[in-house]
Amino acid sequence: MEGWRCDGTDDCGDSSDEDACASCPEDTVRCDNGKCIQESLMCDGEADCADGSDEPTTCGKNCSLANGGCTGQCSDTSWGVRCSCGSGWRLQPDGQSCAAERL
Incomplete structure (x- = not known):
């Protein structure tokens, strides 16, 4: 894929x-x-x-406000927030939500 x-x-x-x-x-x-x-x-x-x-939809957001809209981990950047997901999870095309990886 x-x-x-x-x-x-x-x-x-x-x-x-x-x-x-x-x-x-x-x-x-x-x-x-x-x-x-x-x-x-x-x-x-x-x-x-x-x-x-x-x-991405995370432009201009800040992790201190509602986790930047991220369902997983949130990292502040100069342009907004970068969302990431833990092991076994994949960041979805919306740039904010995580879904279980398919094996």
Whole structure:
């Protein structure tokens, strides 16, 4: 499944789904399609990633207010909050909720 590539989890058992996943340079973020963009382009009102992942619903939010809208862990960033999920859970396309990983 394409959504399992380069997500930091060895879904195949041989890490083949994580091969060729170069990390983005410092001060950049990875779009869901693998493209790296400048972090300053996050939440600027323009979709710089083809999938729109640089304009998440968590733009401008703060973890101190309702956990930033995250159902899992919340991390404050310069552009808003970044939600993440614990082991066995996968962040959903809304960028805020977690769902159990399917095996």
